[in-house]
Amino acid sequence: MKKTLALMLALAMVFALAACGGNSAPAASEAPAEEAPAADAPAAEAPAAGEASGTFKIGGIGPMTGDAAQYGIAAMGGAQIAVDEINALGGPVQFEFQAEDDQAVADNAVNAYNTLKDWGMQIMVGAVTTGSCVAVASEAYTDRIFSLTPSASSTDVTAGKDNMFQMCFTDPNQGKAGAEYITSNFPEAKIAVIYRSDDAYSVGIRDAFADQVKDSIVYEGTFTVDTQTDFSVQVAAAQAAGADVVYLPIYYQPATVILTQAKSIGYAPTFVGVDGMDGILDQEGFDASLAEGVLVMSPFSASSTDDLTVSFVNKFQEAHGQLPNQFAADGYDCVYAIYNAIQAAGVTADMSNAEICDALVAAFTADDFSYSGLTGEGMTWSTVGEVTKLPMAFVITDGVYVKP
Amino acid sequence: MKKLKTTTKIDFATYAGVTLAFLLVYALQQGGSLTNAMKSWLVPICSFIVMAVSLNLVVGISGELSLGHAGFMSVGAFSGIVTAMSLTNAIPSGPVRLLLAILVGAVFAAVTGVIVGVPVLRLRGDYLAIVTLAFGQIIKDLINCLIVGYDSHGLHIIFNLDGLRSVSDLHMEETGVAIIKGAQGAVGVPKLSSFFAGYLLVMVALVIVLNLVRSRTGRAIMAIRDNRIAAESVGINVTKYRLIAFVTSAALAGAAGALFGLNYGGLLSSRFDFNTSILVLVYVVLGGLGNIWGSVIAATVLYILPEALRGFQDYRMLLYAVVLILVMLATNNEQLKALLGRLIPKRKGAKSNG
Structure with missing residues (x-):
């Protein structure tokens, strides 16, 4: 009797698990690789030092299933769009992108990180949530893998790690x-x-x-x-x-x-x-x-009318059937910021992870490096890893964001 | 030489199996043939084996339903992290700090186990399930209120019940480090746990649980499970023996928590929620109630399963659930059991442990 009860109970939980895991949206990698007009790409404002080339492997970590899945799917979807655009440019620098699920749980994020390392990750975009990112950042710091998180906003993420950078404001x-x-x-x-x-x-x-x-x-x-x-x-x-x-x-x-x-x-x-x-x-x-x-x-409003935002919103809607939020924009900006830094530093894909990491850290913290994208103009990064950009405030008027 | 009893043989086979598995994996790790992903599974697998074995003591051996086992893991993890981080300067040796952290984690979890167990285990019926369910939630919220820091004056602890205080209210020196920041969790945790430490903890847990079960105390615990009135009639102190099983289980869960917590750079109290408790219960049920080596195997396989399914991307958690159901159906299939009984003729399959 007790055994039957226990089995029933466990079965019920399994179904609950199945329900949790089932509501997943299309994978980020399913985003179509559309041709991208070069004019849309955010411009690199740093001078090129040496010739950057090769196919870089970028790994993304975020919750693709579970309660926080919307953030991970958005951020990784945004990053995928940027990767597709850059690859469509056909320049010497190409990207391969793979996103792994961490369910917004720190230990799963470390597993995802190591899975990506086995895949050959050279640069990381992630993790999306703060708790995961704190755990992953200390691993990436030990392994010397350059990391830029789209949305993990706590100061604990970057504290004491020179190779961990943020795209979002700190809390x-x-x-x-x-x-x-x-x-x-x-x-x-x-x-x-x-x-x-x-x-x-x-x-x-x-x-x-x-x-x-x-x-x-x-x-x-x-x-x-x-x-x-x-x-x-x-x-x-x-x-x-x-x-x-x-x-x-x-x-x-x-x-x-x-x-x-x-x-x-x-x-x-x-x-x-x-x-x-x-x-x-x-x-x-x-x-x-x-x-x-x-x-x-x-930092981002999908109703903005500048060319970059409009193009991004269209592509995101085509791939995911909904308006992008700021997580998606952060993910997109992460990939372009890395792309610009790679060109500024003249990094080649055959360098070791530690060499790429040091070169990119130097590029990101250089005085003349700044990046303008969806979530801000003229962003710069401090040696701590925090981004400096103007906060944008919007007032909701007649159902759209309006600058006050 | 006296002939060994079957149970003794099974126990020694369990120790030998775990040790062999450890040696094999350790050799592979040294030989460099493990992937990074596999290496990152080792410590959490050890933690969850200890969790499953200890929960089996309550659910399988003592016959109580506990739905808050992750709460004890949480207590052990955070007390272990505080111990390890505050002793950074006093004890430079990592393994010694890890050992101390595990011991402190076990003690704190045991004390919590006594607090929960003493009132509840005197009752009849399924009260333990209800109370432990609440306990898991309470621990999660309590740790969210906890702000702990350390500087040269020692530990600073505030209990932020009204939600109005933050790390700056600790009034620490410049050099002080915040260890637990309430809802922001433990940060900057040193990675002290190792696979070897995990193996040792699994062995200690197995020795404790198996010896307890085979002892006079263990027989009393099982007698209470099988028939409480009969057990009472022969003079067994019901509350005492149920408490022994429950507190031992809590202490081991605390130790597992400390090992787990010190394996990651940061930890949130929300990690140890109801889902984690149920996950461990699933390990126990799938491994077989009262079957200790079954728990070891179930925890290992079911921890690896969702990771191994990463290739299926977004469908992996769905597949994980499907596999769980299939395993459950297969292990309860009468024909399969009969087939297994024929393959292993001396298997004492007739014994019901439900």
């Missing part, structure tokens, strides 16, 4: 940028913060934000992954505390619930989001008119 920088925006635009504001206390990203931004504007904060509410379906308590408390600005350093899915519940109790403060808020307009079942006037700090 503290983003928190500071949010605080600066609020203090300059709403000087007398009473601020409420609602953040997710079990999420490294959310806590990282909140800590830096709270450091800057400690005295103006009238209420702080927390939630966890298990309680992100109801915010009536936090929203009511923010209203009771008289907050007129609500800062939401969280992803867009819980934010939609907050906006809906605030509306239902007639509470209309100014909502200020972060880059995780990108995607809120496309959330199914969410009345996008509720997001009117919400401030989103995002």
Whole structure:
């Protein structure tokens, strides 16, 4: 009897596992290798030193299955588009790209990393999530493999590793940028913060934000992954505390619930989001008119009309059937930044990983190296690995991002 | 020479099998014929073998359902990481720190096991399953509230229950290092674990569990599982023996957690969630309840399986589940069992351990 029960139980779990693993989207490598007009490619602004050539193997790590799959699929899909474009140029530098799944779990990421090493990875784009990236970065540091993460935003990712670089803002920088925006635009504001206390990203931004504007904060509410379906308590408390600005350093899915519940109790403060808020307009079942006037700090907007963005959005939609978010744009920029650095450093594919790594580190941190792409103009990198670019703030007006 | 009992033979075969497997893999590793991916599996496999063997003690031998085994792994992992990182200057030797971390992890997990076990194991029925399920969640949230740092004044710990504090509230010196940053997890963890340490831990776990099971204590534990009233009627202290099994299991899980935690540069408490507990339970059930060597093999095979299926890209987790179901069906097929019984004539297949 007990054995039957145990078997039934385990079987049920197996089905649950199957359900988790089943909802996967098309693999990144299935993206068609379209011909790309050279004019679209972001321009290298660093002078070429020596002749770069060869086929480089770039490995990508991100969650392609599981709860965080949307981020990994987007980032790896964006990177794949960039790789296809560069290969279509037919220049001396060609890329081979392979993405491995880590389910946003650190030890799986290390397994994925080693699988890619067996494949012959020379340069890494990843990992997508912070927890995975911290674990993978220490491996890549020991093995001297140059790494550029599209979206792992914690300072722990780059701390103490000279060959680990970030394409996204660090969490503290983003928190500071949010605080600066609020203090300059709403000087007398009473601020409420609602953040997710079990999420490294959310806590990282909140800590830096709270450091800057400690005295103006009238209420702080927390939630966890298990309680992100109801915010009536936090929203009511923010209203009771008289907050007129609500800062939401969280992803867009819980934010939609907050906006809906605030509306239902007639509470209309100014909502200020972060880059995780990108995607809120496309959330199914969410009345996008509720997001009117919400401030989103995002490096990328799919509704921008410049040629580079339009071309990228079209290609991404063709491959994945949906609008790209900032993760996809970060992944795309990662590959082009690496491409530019390879040309600037004159790296050839037959060099050893350590030689490529040292040359690229030197190229990325060089004074005259900068990169302009989808997520920013004139980006430069410090020796710590942090990117310097202007934060872009958008206000949602009539259902599109508008620069204030 | 006295003839050995069958159980004793099986136990020695288990030790010999694990040692042989270790020597073989170690030789391959030294010979350079293991891929990087395979090398990265070795330590987590050892951790999960210890997890499965220890959970088998509770689920198979003691007959209780525990759904929060990853909670003990978490306690062991984070206490082990704090131990290893805070002793960096005091004890330069990596293996010694690893040993200490494993011991501390085991002790902390055992203490947690006592706290959970004492009230719950006095009850009848499936309360342990309910309480351990909650326990796993509670540990995850508690560690999210934990901020730990270390400087020359020693350990700084704050418990960030209201969610308003961060690492800067530790007021550490400039040279201080943050070890656990709440929800941001443990960072900058030195990689101290090795395959050899993993093998030693597996052997220690096997010796402890197998000897416990074959001892007088083990017979008492199994007697309680099979018939509690009969066991009580012959004077067996039910709570005591159930507690022995549960706490031993918790301690081993803590040790496995410390080994696991010190194998990666960073660790989040969300790694040890309900899914991880269930994963270990699946190892135990597929290996056979009460069957220790079965747990060893199941943990090894099922850890490698999703990694080996990487070639199938996005469909790998789907295939993993399908394979699990097929294995489950195959091992419970009467005809297959009969066939196996004919192939190995002296197999005591008739014994039911359910």
